[in-house]
Amino acid sequence: MGKQEAEGGCGVVGLACNVPLEGKYLLQSLVQMRNRGNGKGGGIAAVGLVPEQLGVSEKILEQDYILQVAYLDKSVRKQLEDEHIRPFFVVDYEARVDAVDDYRTIPGLEVEPPEVYRYFVRIKGDVLEEFVRKNNLERLKESEVEDEFLYQNSYRLNQQYYSSLGKKKAFVVSHGKNMVVLKLVGYGDDVVKYYRIEDFKAHVWIGHHRYPTKGRVWHPGGAHPFVGLHEALVHNGDFANYHSIMEYLAQRNIHPLFLTDTEVSVLLFDLLSRVYKYPLEYLIEALAPTTERDFEMLPAEKKRIYRLIQSTHIHGSPDGPWFFIVARNDVEKNAWQLLGITDTSMLRPQVFAVQEGPIKIGIIASERQAINAVLGKLQEDQRIPGRFADSYWNARGGSFTDGGAFLFTVKDGGDGKVLECADKFGKVIDLPKQDWLPNSGSSVSLNASIAIQLQKGPKAQDPLGFYDYVRPALRDAGFQYVGEILEELKRLAMKGQESGQFAIKTLSVLYDRIYDTGNKKRSSLLQLYREALNDVFSSISMSNSDLYTRLDWKNRSRLVHPLGSQVLVVDALEFPAEGDESAARFVVDAHTQGWKNILLYNLRGHRFIGSGLGPRTNGLKIDCYGDVGDYVASGIDGCEITVHGAAQDQAAQILKYGKLVVHGDVGQAFMYAAKGGDVYVLGNAAGRPLINAVGRPRVVINGTCLDYLAESFMAGDPYNGGGFVVVNGLKPSFDGRYVEQEYPYPGSNLFSLASGGAIFIRDPYRKVSSEQLNGGRLADFTMKDWELILPFLQENEKLFGISVKTDLLTVQETQLDPRQVYRKIEPITLQELA
Amino acid sequence: MGNLELIVEKHSERIHHGLEVLPNLRHGLPEGLGNKRWTAELILATYEMALTGDLPKNGLEYKTGNSGGGFDVLGWKNNGSAKVESDKIDLSIELNKRDDGKKITIPLPIYGGGMSFGSISLNFMLARARAAKRLNTFMSTGEGGYPDDIVPYRDHVITQVATGMFGVREETIQYAPIVEFKYAQGAKPGLGGHLLADKVTSEVAKMRESSMFTSLYSPFPFHSVYSVEDHKKHVDWIKTVNPRALVSVKVSTPTDVDMVAIGSYHAGANIIHIDGGYGGTGAAPEIAKKNIAMPVEYAIPKVHDYLMSEGVRDEIVLIASGGIRTADDIAKAIALGADGCVVATAEAIAVGCTHCGNCERGRGCQVGITTTDPELSRFIEPEWGETRIVNLFTAWSKRLRSILAGFGLENVRDLRGRRDLLVRYK
Numbered sequence A: 001m002g003k004q005e006a007e008g009g010c011g012v013v014g015l016a017c018n019v020p021l022e023g024k025y026l027l028q029s030l031v032q033m034r035n036r037g038n039g040k041g042g043g044i045a046a047v048g049l050v051p052e053q054l055g056v057s058e059k060i061l062e063q064d065y066i067l068q069v070a071y072l073d074k075s076v077r078k079q080l081e082d083e084h085i086r087p088f089f090v091v092d093y094e095a096r097v098d099a100v101d102d103y104r105t106i107p108g109l110e111v112e113p114p115e116v117y118r119y120f121v122r123i124k125g126d127v128l129e130e131f132v133r134k135n136n137l138e139r140l141k142e143s144e145v146e147d148e149f150l151y152q153n154s155y156r157l158n159q160q161y162y163s164s165l166g167k168k169k170a171f172v173v174s175h176g177k178n179m180v181v182l183k184l185v186g187y188g189d190d191v192v193k194y195y196r197i198e199d200f201k202a203h204v205w206i207g208h209h210r211y212p213t214k215g216r217v218w219h220p221g222g223a224h225p226f227v228g229l230h231e232a233l234v235h236n237g238d239f240a241n242y243h244s245i246m247e248y249l250a251q252r253n254i255h256p257l258f259l260t261d262t263e264v265s266v267l268l269f270d271l272l273s274r275v276y277k278y279p280l281e282y283l284i285e286a287l288a289p290t291t292e293r294d295f296e297m298l299p300a301e302k303k304r305i306y307r308l309i310q311s312t313h314i315h316g317s318p319d320g321p322w323f324f325i326v327a328r329n330d331v332e333k334n335a336w337q338l339l340g341i342t343d344t345s346m347l348r349p350q351v352f353a354v355q356e357g358p359i360k361i362g363i364i365a366s367e368r369q370a371i372n373a374v375l376g377k378l379q380e381d382q383r384i385p386g387r388f389a390d391s392y393w394n395a396r397g398g399s400f401t402d403g404g405a406f407l408f409t410v411k412d413g414g415d416g417k418v419l420e421c422a423d424k425f426g427k428v429i430d431l432p433k434q435d436w437l438p439n440s441g442s443s444v445s446l447n448a449s450i451a452i453q454l455q456k457g458p459k460a461q462d463p464l465g466f467y468d469y470v471r472p473a474l475r476d477a478g479f480q481y482v483g484e485i486l487e488e489l490k491r492l493a494m495k496g497q498e499s500g501q502f503a504i505k506t507l508s509v510l511y512d513r514i515y516d517t518g519n520k521k522r523s524s525l526l527q528l529y530r531e532a533l534n535d536v537f538s539s540i541s542m543s544n545s546d547l548y549t550r551l552d553w554k555n556r557s558r559l560v561h562p563l564g565s566q567v568l569v570v571d572a573l574e575f576p577a578e579g580d581e582s583a584a585r586f587v588v589d590a591h592t593q594g595w596k597n598i599l600l601y602n603l604r605g606h607r608f609i610g611s612g613l614g615p616r617t618n619g620l621k622i623d624c625y626g627d628v629g630d631y632v633a634s635g636i637d638g639c640e641i642t643v644h645g646a647a648q649d650q651a652a653q654i655l656k657y658g659k660l661v662v663h664g665d666v667g668q669a670f671m672y673a674a675k676g677g678d679v680y681v682l683g684n685a686a687g688r689p690l691i692n693a694v695g696r697p698r699v700v701i702n703g704t705c706l707d708y709l710a711e712s713f714m715a716g717d718p719y720n721g722g723g724f725v726v727v728n729g730l731k732p733s734f735d736g737r738y739v740e741q742e743y744p745y746p747g748s749n750l751f752s753l754a755s756g757g758a759i760f761i762r763d764p765y766r767k768v769s770s771e772q773l774n775g776g777r778l779a780d781f782t783m784k785d786w787e788l789i790l791p792f793l794q795e796n797e798k799l800f801g802i803s804v805k806t807d808l809l810t811v812q813e814t815q816l817d818p819r820q821v822y823r824k825i826e827p828i829t830l831q832e833l834a
Numbered sequence B: 001m002g003n004l005e006l007i008v009e010k011h012s013e014r015i016h017h018g019l020e021v022l023p024n025l026r027h028g029l030p031e032g033l034g035n036k037r038w039t040a041e042l043i044l045a046t047y048e049m050a051l052t053g054d055l056p057k058n059g060l061e062y063k064t065g066n067s068g069g070g071f072d073v074l075g076w077k078n079n080g081s082a083k084v085e086s087d088k089i090d091l092s093i094e095l096n097k098r099d100d101g102k103k104i105t106i107p108l109p110i111y112g113g114g115m116s117f118g119s120i121s122l123n124f125m126l127a128r129a130r131a132a133k134r135l136n137t138f139m140s141t142g143e144g145g146y147p148d149d150i151v152p153y154r155d156h157v158i159t160q161v162a163t164g165m166f167g168v169r170e171e172t173i174q175y176a177p178i179v180e181f182k183y184a185q186g187a188k189p190g191l192g193g194h195l196l197a198d199k200v201t202s203e204v205a206k207m208r209e210s211s212m213f214t215s216l217y218s219p220f221p222f223h224s225v226y227s228v229e230d231h232k233k234h235v236d237w238i239k240t241v242n243p244r245a246l247v248s249v250k251v252s253t254p255t256d257v258d259m260v261a262i263g264s265y266h267a268g269a270n271i272i273h274i275d276g277g278y279g280g281t282g283a284a285p286e287i288a289k290k291n292i293a294m295p296v297e298y299a300i301p302k303v304h305d306y307l308m309s310e311g312v313r314d315e316i317v318l319i320a321s322g323g324i325r326t327a328d329d330i331a332k333a334i335a336l337g338a339d340g341c342v343v344a345t346a347e348a349i350a351v352g353c354t355h356c357g358n359c360e361r362g363r364g365c366q367v368g369i370t371t372t373d374p375e376l377s378r379f380i381e382p383e384w385g386e387t388r389i390v391n392l393f394t395a396w397s398k399r400l401r402s403i404l405a406g407f408g409l410e411n412v413r414d415l416r417g418r419r420d421l422l423v424r425y426k
């Protein structure tokens, strides 16, 4: 049977926490990702609930299935209950799920959401006995039989009331233990509002916006999440082999009813976990097989098992771009899990994050800004110390390093619940034990010695000098002392133009640089810096003649041309993320008016910053603070963009000329088809950076790349103006040093099919092997190469403080010759290939 | 004048002269000219129309070819005497049906397709641009970039953004009234099946080769576009660079082309341009032409009907290309459900292409079309080429008017989807 619905992509977010969190914490992130959906389907799932909120005892919550039925046609309820519920189940409690009175009071909701009833049920003893006898299930455990009965019953219910004859009158939204799902035709955030779950608490949440592209009439039944039994799954992507998977399921007597990729995915998941009883690792392997060199790098025993899994399940493994987020109740282990899995080629966006403080929280989302939106809201409510995670990362699909999947598990700890994060192989991700920012309240007073340094000392004109001066204190002193520094900087900012400039630059250095923070969490410090910067920016007055002048969405029409070298500070918060009135277009307008210095703050996923400026924009400088969105610096030709923080996907596409500095990671498809530019990235690049780049891009990536670096690179002869990429393979340690990553480049497909340019990779242990190449070759790194890249590494040192001498050339405390540290990868010419 | 100059001039004159005298059939039909689709008569008729700006008067067949399939087995139902005065007939179409204030109308339902710089000569490109300007329609750069010489015609030049994004810069996006995304052949924007080529070499792929998936080999699209959500973002990006531009999405005709079309609509495209398998100058490998795409005459009604059933047909423009040779082909494509057509090969024929299929051999085309050879490319002077293309389209307009007049239609837009006016021979 054909797919009835086509899916165009989506925005997904999931969170797990050791304490139950209210639904409202999903809201802001879903609102900010609305541009990833089209309002034709939204949903949430919650696992690990609070009994009092449901009106049941703890025991009932633990034992009973929560059968939730959505009634599109309210009149069938009695009949449905009599046919499918009352005869088989003991209903311990039932209630209508709360909802707003009139759906039209929620702007944008066009289709009335279904009325949902919640039944806490147990299967009647005689019914179960009969079921066991009839189906010869004596060998199964009681809980397994119960699961199967419930599952089949829901299937029959759906068949009768939803799918058969296209009636679409009612369907089972969820039926697992200790979990609920709600969905409707609208956006994910509409679900939270309509079903009034802002204050409903759960340990694990997922939220989803859908982007269906087929079908004129949408039903909530088509929205995500879909459920298997004790799991709910949301999905971003699309399978190429839907029919093959349908076939695979049909051979196992599983017949999907809703006919979407997502339903098929969760059925697959349920089959592998509940029926085949695969441990998660094998289940993930069956979905996203480990391939190529990654497979070769596995230990022999794993290879043997994985090979068996692959040959058994390859027809059931989804092919194409996909990213799953699963929320599940591991009933047996009494644990609640949030799980993110990417396809082997990492074709959909995905970011993972974790923050530990008074509570511990793990988040998975399509983009970093959605993660920060969740944390931002928690921080606003003073539930957590700051809006930055302790760690953000991407999974490397089908890899031997992390397996392309991470799971957050909420389980019983000593007192109360704990949250644990691990990768596919079960390797636990631990955070160093550092202090987080205490809930403030203590007043911060002026520290005389800092004041003197700032106002009189030689450092007063020199942010970097001041940074060097306070570094020991940033390591050894407490948050209080840092707070004092920031207070003083804020005070300085008010005092006049030059001291204001000094304050902004100094705060930026503190915010951007990596340094030893002692026993203080860097994420907590970032929160302090961000607040200080925002205070300073927000105190800048509008349309004045000072060095800095400020505008926001409400006052955007007050944009006039600058006086001299004025800096335009734009509060981006309320600007749309894209479109004719977007922040990106406002930057274009400002540039047209003659502005040469533009600073944006409060960015929250605003896209295309730097696009539309047109040719020859030399002399223009743009600084981005907050969460910059996709496509930043795409197409720039001359200007200089600094991203204070990380950039997201598709940064610097077709970049022609100019400079881009990113004080963090960059996302997927970075510098696709770029033609030039000097680009410096402090962190990692995700999949497919610099594909199809031509001309003369000169790029320094201080971290690494997930895969497909510089495929089809065509950047001429690096010695004669052509392009190259330097990969340093470093990462900041929690004590502020730059240390080697385990592999300078872990993936395959390095420099595949490239015909020009070169890759210079810092690889003192010679870990890169020719098996990772496909059309390129390892060549001698010469002093000529060193001369070529040195100026860029020196600039890199200036920008990020990564020292050529002590960080790059020093290996195990010994300074080496560059030729012992770097390696070169060059293209094989066509003649040689022929 | 140097010797070379003389030779070039002499050859140009000879070629041009040949194009003028060949269609009068004084020496009969030239042997070896054309094939079943582009028959010798059709080629000569095109030369004639390009010379006179009128329909051939000497009985040359100018309506259909002889392929035994496609548009050649479709004819018009009792296309009787004119019921509307010819000059009352409106051939214009809108290229934007969305309600966003950006209106572009072209006076005839035709514009020029992508032929990229490098594969065709600059002179021919200039001829096309000049003709587009005179006719107040468009031509497309193709994927090879935007030569400076055509900047003066930018109001009539479509910038193509293909997956390699060669020559795509902010300024070339900003020049363009229409930006055309070209997806790789067989690729399906936003609909999966885009396995990276590298994956094909992997162990998994080896296992899968023996299985039933066919999509494994479809070439990947933009590296940043793997879903409609990405596609929309890509379109939004272009609109940020040039807010005035209309966006056209050019795709081939896989069997689920209807899904591609609706995806493009949701991504914000103004035009969905479906390119059937028969176009091109003969360089594409046979297997690619025949097997990946379905014939455009099947794809058009499929997409048209689907967009109708989804209720969005009147918000997006459907353009067809690939194998459009004549005014009759255009009218048939419209009757099948397209709003208009894109042509490329016919423009090449207008300036002397013989459809010999040698475009990529040796120095390139012997009549100066698909060549970068400095001497050969001078056979086409831009003004001369412009006149020939304008003449061809003028003649076609006459034919289109007479078809419409025969059915009593005052407006080419009323022909859209009128499959009842077509008959199928055989």
Ligand code: SF4
Residues within 6 Å of the ligand: B281, B282, B348, B352, B353, B354, B355, B356, B357, B358, B359, B360, B364, B365, B366, B367, B368, B369, B370
């Ligand atoms: S070589 Fe020239 S004449 Fe022959 S098909 Fe190509 S363009 Fe036409």
